[in-house]
Amino acid sequence: MQSVTLIIDKRKELSTKYKKLLAGAGNIVIVTKDLISAMKTIQDKEPDLILISDSIDNDLSDYCKKIRAITYNTRPIIIGMSKSAELEDKLKVLQNGADDFISEPVNPEEFVMRIFAHLRREFESNLNFKKLLPNKNYSMRAIKRILHTNSDWACLLLSIENYESYKENYTELAADKLIQTYVAIINSALNETDYLGEISENEFLIITDSLKAEKIANFLTFAFDSVRSKFYSIPDNKRGYIILSGDEVAGRRANFVHTTIGVVTNKFIKYKDANLLLNALVQIHNMADLPTKSNYLMERPKISAQNAVAKDVFNKKILIMEPDDSMTLLLNTILNIQGYEPQTFSDIKTAEKFTPAVVILDAGSADELAGIEICKKLKAFENYRNTKFIMTSIIHDKELILNSGADLYIPKPYDIATLVKWVETFIREVNL
16 A cells, blocks of 8 residues: 655645655655645545644644644654754654654755655554554555545455364464465455555455456455365365364364455445445445355445335244154253244254254264254255254264264253353354
8 A cells, every 4th residue: 555645834845845755656745734734634544654844834843742632543653844953943843742853954865765764664563464464453544545536446355264263273373374375365466556454363455446356356266265275184175174173162063264255346335434434345245255165245336126125134043853852842942041933843844944043953863864864955955055053963973964064063962051052153153
């Protein structure tokens, strides 16, 4: 991302000279003559560096103090410029919020080097050195800056799904390697005018030209799916999923990592606020998420019609298929008390018409694993596409159960509290 330098100077000739010296491919320079016009630039652009000349009407040190007060949350570099070379004047400016003091007349080469040294330090202070990417604060600054440009732009929110499960099973070192590989893939699709920064440990922001956005998203989903198998062991690749370990997640099936990308442009909506833009980006991103493969979704023009908007209904339905009548009654009672909507079915034809958030299913006896076949058939139904399957079994073969498509294996006998906890987790995941 280009840095932004604000020059506050009433002198037309010298301010133009300074602008020419500092403006370049990596730095945008804006000149204002007073605090009022400077305020709008500070609000809209959040400059990295503010250069204040003593040509202004107010006392330079007082002016530095006011600028520091109104930029306390963004903390730009403030440099005072004065024709005075008196030590007392320099100290007064520095004591009142300035980071540096430059005496005029300036040596052009030294002036440029000192300004760019400050800009480099500002950028590095906002850098995640593990990923070599600007951090979330800098990414939010980048979002704010594009809102006040006349050019067409696009924002892409990228994430690595199932990242926490991968890190838990394969260690933090392997997870870092995964992130670094993805960042390298992303950088290969961008040029020097594009911005890439982080939003969180496994989320990233791209700002680019609106014409390139879909091509970038399409390439990244393809490239990520092409390399992800290299980050898994041969047994996991053969199985097609990983089995989580640990006290709280033991026996849970976890899908492989994939990338999800949401894209928002200024073609259809002219965003005025950075938070509104970020919220729209998160919504589009969440809509794009698929269970097992990478996907992207772009914001499209909205088509409105009367009564055409349907509200999402929170799905609390639970299907119980348990041969033990007493256990069935117990589960029904407890889940009802918890505020869920449990229903019991014994045949697959009746269950086919149901759309539950969670299925609690017994695998069957050692001789006849009927539950495994039922699980496979139910997962083939379109209305069960987002349903989570919990399979209980007296057979302690974790891989056999999870290969049927179950999301979680719980060996019998089990603790009811543990089952209810997993139901709550899956209900929340289904309704995200």
